[in-house]
Amino acid sequence: MISLEKISFGYDGRTTLKELDLEVPAGSFHFLTGPSGAGKTTLLKLLHLEHRPDTGRIGLFGEDIQPADPRQRTRLRRRIGVVFQDFRLIEHMSVSDNIALPLRLQGKPMATHGDDVIELVQWVGLTERADALPRTLSAGEKQRAAIARAVITSPELIIADEPTGNIDAEMGMRILRLLVELNRLGKTVMVATHDLGLIRAAKSLVSARTLRLSEGRLMQAASDL
Numbered sequence: 250m251i252s253l254e255k256i257s258f259g260y261d262g263r264t265t266l267k268e269l270d271l272e273v274p275a276g277s278f279h280f281l282t283g284p285s286g287a288g289k290t291t292l293l294k295l296l297h298l299e300h301r302p303d304t305g306r307i308g309l310f311g312e313d314i315q316p317a318d319p320r321q322r323t324r325l326r327r328r329i330g331v332v333f334q335d336f337r338l339i340e341h342m343s344v345s346d347n348i349a350l351p352l353r354l355q356g357k358p359m360a361t362h363g364d365d366v367i368e369l370v371q372w373v374g375l376t377e378r379a380d381a382l383p384r385t386l387s388a389g390e391k392q393r394a395a396i397a398r399a400v401i402t403s404p405e406l407i408i409a410d411e412p413t414g415n416i417d418a419e420m421g422m423r424i425l426r427l428l429v430e431l432n433r434l435g436k437t438v439m440v441a442t443h444d445l446g447l448i449r450a451a452k453s454l455v456s457a458r459t460l461r462l463s464e465g466r467l468m469q470a471a472s473d474l
């Protein structure tokens with residue numbers, strides 16, 4: 250599903266990621282941990298094809314990424330559901346329209362007010378806020394809307410950066426169960442988090458691998474996490 254070979258990347262001449270190698274099989278569940286500033290978000294952005302590596306090779310969905318081909322990038326990104334820390338909700342669209350947007354981009358406008366959207370809005374506890382604009386939402390509500398939007402099309406790969414960072418423990422477990430359920434349906438899931446409680450809770454539900462990013466390098470996290 251994901252294959253990184255000797256990926257290096259840095260901002261402004263500083264090296265953030267150093268010659269990373271990673272194989273993520275289809276249908277797996279991975280957590281990514283590591284100290285603040287270690288490069289977790291940077292790595293997820295590389296996987297979402299938002300950054301080009303300085304050196305190395307990225308394979309995604311069995312395709313070699315061609316940095317010079319924007320059409321390939323757009324096509325492959327449509328197969329990924331992402332939740333980034335800045336949420337990236339469209340400000341002039343309601344919560345439910347934001348959540349339904351990926352369906353529209355897939356050419357399914359009729360589905361945007363269908364049962365799937367209503368059910369997912371309910372699952373993330375936003376039924377009362379379905380018609381609200383993003384700027385009127387709390388950070389946790391924005392995060393839940395972003396999660397719902399990331400999974401509405403049931404994408405093959407789900408990438409989430411601190412998806413439970415702004416929400417309470419009970420809602421965090423709900424989101425975790427949603428990701429586990431999608432993984433059971435065969436989706437590949439990669440979650441960056443500082444929340445060791447979330448990782449421990451996940452391990453009773455799913456066979457997840459935990460990677461730790463530190464000083465630009467990736468390693469397997471201690472098994473007693």
Ligand SMILES: Nc1ncnc2c1ncn2[C@@H]1O[C@H](COP(=O)(O)OP(=O)(O)OP(=O)(O)O)[C@@H](O)[C@H]1O
Nearest residue numbers: 260261265283284285286287288289290291292443
């Ligand atoms: N756009 C940017 N321009 C310059 N430096 C950046 C940029 N984005 C991130 N960095 C730097 O790259 C390093 C890695 O940042 P990144 O956000 O990937 O870390 P992180 O592990 O996700 O951190 P956190 O856990 O705090 O979210 C940090 O030193 C950060 O300051």
